[in-house]
Each structure stands twice: as structure tokens, then as C-alpha cells.
Amino acid sequence: MKKLFGALRGVYIAIMFAFLYSPVVLMIVLSFNESRSSYQWGGFSLVKYEALFNNDTIMEALVTTLILGVVSAALATVIGTFACVGLLAVKKKLQNVITTTANIPLVNADIVTGVALMLFFAGVVGRMNNATLLISHVTLVLPYVVLNVFPKLKQFDRSIYDAALDLGASPMRAFFKVILPDIFPGVLTGFLLALTISFDDFTITYFTKGQGLNTLSTLIYTNRIRGILPEYYALASLMFITVLLLILVIQIVNNRSAQAQAPALAADNRKEID
């Protein structure tokens, strides 16, 4: 009986695994298909990758997506990290009010966040442009930075910072020399996560982008009537591999910082896992 349950569990895990991975695997396999049709195997080839790199519209959208992601993640990381340091000096209740408000875009429906920003910008600057898109993405990813940096900062031993000040460091210098190295894993995780969220966004981009500008998501959406282009297979495969690598980096950084924490904490965790 027990064995039967064990086997059933294995089967169920395998089925769900197949369900979640079939679209990904399908895109990767078909990306190497010589045939233009999705349903016939025409032999192994890289024509779809070639087509992708020769498609200026898609490449332009890819560059836009990358630049938007990196710039908005970097801005959010700077604003968010400094905000966390400042937040420590704020009373706990007020801290909660502030972070809860900042988290509204996480909890709220994307479409509401999107149209709210669009209406607001329409009133302030009239037409949507690159700046409105960038500001909207920073708004979207800012909470992810704070959620990753603030817990790390709370664990930081403040006497080290005080010691740096006592030894004559300016607060800025003390921040860069003492605090930042310590909370760096949180900052890096926040940045990388912000990057992936920005890459993946469709709804907020759709409402706040200027006319004529496209990220990958909005380009695919705009071209939906044209059906599935061969380039998409290659694009999906490359995007998946890229994000996989990004996430692996985040995981390694997280694991390192977890290992570096006090042994008492590790013992505590182990108890929980067992």
C-alpha cells in the first residue's frame, strides 16, 4: 500500500512536470527545426536563429527590452537601497505604512496600475514617451529591491557602522565601506529580480510606452494577428536560457549569503527542515 502511494506520487509529480515544461521544451526543440511549419520535422538547422538575428524589428525590441530592464533595475536599486538605510531611522509603524504603500503595484491588478500611470502621465506630459515608460518600470520593480535589501539591512550589526563613524569615516564612506559589502547579496538579488520582472512585463509597458517603441512583449502582442513567426522559437529558447542563467546566479548568491550567516541560524534552519 505504501509503495503504491509512493509510486502514485512519483507519477503525479512527473505529469505536472511535463505539463509545466512541455511549452518550453516544444519551443526549444522546434527552434532547431529546418521546416517552417511547427508540425513537421525538417531536420536540424539554425535557420530560425539566423532569421532572428536578421530581423531588425525583433532585434530593436530586444535591445529596448534590455536597456529598459537594466536602467530601471539600476535606478530602482539605487533608490531602494538608500531608502532602506533611511527607513531604519523611521518608526516601525510608519515603516509599515510606507512599504505597504510601495507594495501596491505588487498586489494591485497590473491593468489598474497601467491605466492609472497612463492617465496620470497623459495629464502631466500629454503623450507617453521613453521617460514615462522608464518611470513606470521603476515603480513596478522598486518593491522587489526593497523586499530583498531591507531584511538584509535589519540583520546588519550596527555597531560596526558606529565603529566606522567613531574611527572618523563620513556616513557616506561608512555606508560604502561597511554596510554595502555586508548587504551586497540582497542588493544584487534585488537588482537581478528587478531585471527579470522588467523583462517579463507586458501590461504596464503596453499602457505607458510611447508610440512606435516596442519591447519584446508588446511587439509579439502587436503582431499577434500575423500568427507565430519562426523567429519566436529561437527567441523563446534564448530568453529561457538567459533567464535560467540569471536565476541560477541569484540562487548561488543567495546560498552563499545563507551559508555565511551565523552557525546558530543554520542549526535553527536545519531543525525546521527536518
Added chain:
Amino acid sequence: MTNKRNIWLTGPYLVWIAGFIILPLLVILFYAFTNPAGNFTFSNITAAVTDITNIKAFGLTMLLGFLATAICLLLAYPLALCLTKLKIKQKSSVIFLFILPMWMNFMLQMVAINVILEDNGIINMLLSSLGLPNMHIANTFGAILIGMVYDYFPFMLLPIYNTVSRIDKDLINASKDLGASSFMTFLKVTLPLSMPGVISGITMVFVPAISDFAIAEMLGGGKIMLIGNVVEMSFTKGQYFQGSGLALILMLFVVASSLIPGDDEAEASVEGGVVLP
């Protein structure tokens, strides 16, 4: 570090919150209660809930939201239980594997699902090769439902897995020692203790499901109007006042469904991206 002088460092953050979160929401609120002539009115709200196409769209959206949430729950709960019972060391890596597909670009996911569901797609190819009649799934309600379940599944799995894996094994053992069957133990111990995760999962699937327009557009072929599509069309057509009325109602649904207290820690971990072990 708790130095009061550091408070100014929150400056840009606070400006950002006030300027780009609070103000835009106030703008929506203002538009929702204003007519094009600039006078106060309730008509945007009443029009939103009395218009026949809107009522239809609301009904369809709610049905889709409930179905997507229920299917996600029915698929994710057993999976979470199975995963916690796995006898391997790196459990966190296994859950990570289940979250990973979510990170392929959302639009490309939709493209992939279309390749599978199309009339001459993978599913029908398999059916034909088995000698079974083909199914028409693409551009139907069913296709949108499949897309939503696929896209939102991780949001259900993670919070449930988080709460189930935190349940103290001693409680389960005590229940069994005291003579309860495995089923009774599940019903009386595991299930109640995992409720916070379940509630979080429900909120995190239901909210995006009832506010979606992109999945409906990509997989429904533009034939099926959800409330998100109505909102999107009002705004792209420049009907800001009616659109805001609808957006406000949508927001009320979101607020209502987040009021039920769930597992904050699990929610924060999903949202904070600590989906990564």
C-alpha cells in the same frame, strides 16, 4: 545607522511613492467620478455595472477567475503534498524546478501554448495519430482557461508548498499515535494548518485572472471579451471616464479578495522573489 540624519535617504523613494503610486490612483478616482464636462457624477460607475456588454463581460470574467483558481488549487495542493514527502536532500531545488518555466517571457509562453492548442497543433496531431477525432480548442474560452492555469500555477503552488512544508512533523505523528487514520490526520491537521497558504494562493491567482486582457487576446483570438478587455479598449479609444469607472470597480474586487488574511510570509516570499531557495 538608526541615525535620524539618514532619514533624508528615503526622500527619492517617498517622492516616487507619492508621485507614481498614490497620485495616479487618485487620478483614476477623480476620472471615475467626473463627466467629460468636468462635473461630479456617478454615471461612470452606474454605466459600468448596467451596460449589457459589461455585465456579460463581468460574468464571463468571474467564471473564468473562479475556474482558473479552482483548477490551480486542485492541481497545486496534491503536488505540494507530494513534493514535501519527497525523500531527497535538495527539496528547495525541486520546487525551484517547478517555478522555472514561469520565467520564460510571458508573451512567448502564450505563443508556445498556441502552438500546442492550434487546430493543426500538437494536441490535434497526437489525437490524429491515435485515430481520435480532433478538438477545436484554439480561440475558445477553454484555451484562455488553459493559458491562465499554466501562467498562474506557480502563484498557487508556492504559498501552499511554503505552509505545508513548515508544518511540524510531530503534530502529524501525534495525530497518528492517537489513532487517527492518514485521511483523518490530513483532514484535521494538515489541511487546517495549510489554510493560510491556500488563501494566499487563491488571492494571487484570482486577482490576475479577473484583471487579465492579454491572455484573452492572445489565446481567445479577440473573440472573447473579459472585463480587462473592456477596460483596455476604453483607454485605447480614449474613453478615460468610463474606463476609470470600470478600473475602479476592478480595483474594488482586488481589494476585497486581498482582505482575507492569508500567509503573509508566503506571499512576501513569492512577491519578494524568494521563490529561490
